[in-house]
Amino acid sequence: MRSYRLTVSAAAAALLSLAAAAPAVADGGDADRSFTIEDPRITESSGLAASRAHPGIYWTHNDSDDGPYVFAVDSRTGKTVARITMKGVGAPRDVEAISLGPDGNLYVGDIGDNLNGSWDHVWIYRFPEPKELRDQVVRATQFDVKYADGARNAEALMVHPKTGRVYIASKNEDGGGLYEGPAKLTTGGDNVFRRVGEVPWVTDGAFSPDGKELVLRSYFSARGYPFANGRLGKDYPVESPLLGQSESVTYTADGSALMYGSEGEQSDVVRVDLKSGGGDGPARAGGTSPSSAGAGSTAGGDGVPVKGTTLTGIAVLAGIGLLLFLGRRRRQG
Numbered sequence: 001m002r003s004y005r006l007t008v009s010a011a012a013a014a015l016l017s018l019a020a021a022a023p024a025v026a027d028g029g030d031a032d033r034s035f036t037i038e039d040p041r042i043t044e045s046s047g048l049a050a051s052r053a054h055p056g057i058y059w060t061h062n063d064s065d066d067g068p069y070v071f072a073v074d075s076r077t078g079k080t081v082a083r084i085t086m087k088g089v090g091a092p093r094d095v096e097a098i099s100l101g102p103d104g105n106l107y108v109g110d111i112g113d114n115l116n117g118s119w120d121h122v123w124i125y126r127f128p129e130p131k132e133l134r135d136q137v138v139r140a141t142q143f144d145v146k147y148a149d150g151a152r153n154a155e156a157l158m159v160h161p162k163t164g165r166v167y168i169a170s171k172n173e174d175g176g177g178l179y180e181g182p183a184k185l186t187t188g189g190d191n192v193f194r195r196v197g198e199v200p201w202v203t204d205g206a207f208s209p210d211g212k213e214l215v216l217r218s219y220f221s222a223r224g225y226p227f228a229n230g231r232l233g234k235d236y237p238v239e240s241p242l243l244g245q246s247e248s249v250t251y252t253a254d255g256s257a258l259m260y261g262s263e264g265e266q267s268d269v270v271r272v273d274l275k276s277g278g279g280d281g282p283a284r285a286g287g288t289s290p291s292s293a294g295a296g297s298t299a300g301g302d303g304v305p306v307k308g309t310t311l312t313g314i315a316v317l318a319g320i321g322l323l324l325f326l327g328r329r330r331r332q333g
Contacts (some may be wrong), residue, residue: 001323004066004304011285014290018160022150024028025225029033030054030076031056031074031075031076031230032050032056032075032153032252032253032254032256032257032259032271033075033076033077033271034078034268034270034271035073035075035269036266036267036268036269037060037073037078037079037163037266037267037268037269038060038075038077038078038079038080038266039071039079039080040265041062041071041080041083041125042062042071042073042080042267043062043263043264043265044058044062044063044064044066044098044247044263045060045061045062045247045248045261045262045263045267046061046063046095046097046155046204046247046248046263047057047059047060047061047095047096047097047098047099047108047109047157047204047247047248047261047262048060048098048204048248048249048250048259048269049057049058049098049106049250050099050100050250050251050252050253050259051072051100051129051181051253052100052104052127052129052253053104053130053131054072055253056074056075056076056134057071057072057073057074057075057133058072058073058075058237058250058259058269059072059073059098059100059106059129060098060099060248060261060265061095061108061177062095063094063095063096063112063263064092064093064094064095064114065314066087066092066095067091067127068086068087068089068091068092068140069083069084069085069086069109070083070084070086070098070106071083071129072084072085072133074131075269078260080131081134082130082134082135082138083135084130084132084135084137084138085135085138085140085141086108086125086127086137086138087137087138087139087140088139088140088141088142088180089123089125089140089142090123090142092109092110093101093110093112093119093122094111094112094114094262095110096109096110096112096114096154096155096156096175096204096312097107097109097111097155097157097158097204097248098154098159099155099157099159099166099206100129100159100165101159101164101166102124102160102161102162102163104129105126105127105128105162106126106127106128106129106131106291107122107124107125107126107157107159107166108124108126108127108140109122109154109156109157109168110122110123110124110125111123111124111145111152111154111155111168112153112154112155113151113152113153114153118151119151120146121144121145121146121151121190122145122154122260123142123143123145123176123183123264124143124157124166124185124191124295125140125141125142126140126141126143126185126283127139127140127141129246129250132192133218133219141159141186141187143185143186143187143191144190144191145168145181145190145191145193145194146190146191146192147167147170147179147192147194147195148192148193148194148195149194149195150168150227151216152171152172152175152176153171153172154168154169154170154171154179155169155171155202155203155247156168156169156171156202156203156205156216158206158207158214160211161208161210161211162211163179163183163230164184165181165183165230166181166185166193167179167180167181167205168181168193169199169202169216169298169324170199170202170204171202172201173201175198175199175200176198176199176200176201176202176285177195177196177197177198177199178195178196178197178198178232178325179193179194179195179196179292180194180196180230181193183326185228188251196230196232197231197232199216199223200218200223201216201218201219201244202218202226203217203219203248203251204215204216204217204247204248204324205217205220205246205248205249206249206250206251206258207227208251208255209251209253209254209255210227210251210255211227212226213225213226213227214227214232215238215249215251215258216262217240217246217248217249218246219246220242220246221234221238221240222237222238222239222240222249222258223237223238224236224237224238224261225251226249227289229258235270238258239272240258240260240272241260241270242304243260243262243265243268243270244259244262244263244264245259245262245263245264247261247262248260248261248262249261250310251289252271255274256273257273257274258271258272258274259271259272259273260272260318265301270302271277272282277315
């Protein structure tokens with residue numbers, strides 16, 4: 001069974017490569033535009049968080065097996081301007097997400113579980129966003145995390161920008177859950193996260209700066225949710241680019257756009273502008289947006305369409321769907 005799952009995963013990765021054409025990238029030197037991560041050490045960018053202390057800077061990290069590192073990347077150049085080494089934490093296992101809280105701390109989610117719920121706990125690491133952008137070692141606090149309804153895989157961690165409460169969205173092909181953490185994370189014991197909503201297959205998520213919207217993304221699409229009193233409202237489609245392995249999303253610090261990232265060497269981060277006028281939620285699929293480029297492609301904040309067509313997207317989706325269907329038949333047989 002394990003070898004079959006590995007085969008399915010490999011085939012899925014091959015299908016995803018059909019969509020791996022690099023998007024157009026802004027080269028005008030402005031902050032918060034589409035850019036390419038240039039650092040050869042960043043090969044599996046799996047989370048994004050826009051800095052509030054340093055305009056135009058985005059925090060990211062690699063997926064598993066990289067060590068306790070977080071990188072600050074300048075969106076003007078795509079170059080790394082700082083590598084942070086966390087001390088005071090154990091060996092990271094499967095780091096999947098990063099988010100900035102209203103307390104000025106960065107929260108790093110070591111929450112992945114590729115064995116689908118075999119680990120009885122996962123971790124969150126927290127440290128203050130550095131005032132100076134330089135390579136440095138910082139002391140981080142480690143929090144143990146468990147889910148009230150049992151272990152599960154997750155790739156999305158979001159800190160609410162007003163309450164500071166931490167949320168995790170689990171990842172499951174049949175649909176996951178939104179989990180709410182305690183009002184305050186504590187050390188010396190388990191922080192139990194409780195399911196408060198139902199979500200689709202999620203690879204990352206982000207709250208709007210005012211905390212009134214939550215965007216969750218998957219490999220091929222994104223959904224938005226009004227968010228109030230810790231609960232999700234009715235979902236709606238959100239404009240998103242087609243990337244090779246879509247892993248991350250964050251709002252720009254000013255809330256004017258969404259930034260979508262992907263894994264791989266020299267991976268791209270693509271800006272999608274929100275609706276004009278501000279405060280009325282993300283750019284909905286098929287709606288009016290400064291980055292609209294017609295059906296079959298989306299655009300960066302500079303209005304340049306992203307390479308990738310509706311036909312490519314349909315082919316990839318159909319292939320993944322077939323693989324998942326065959327996987328279910330195999331498990332039932």
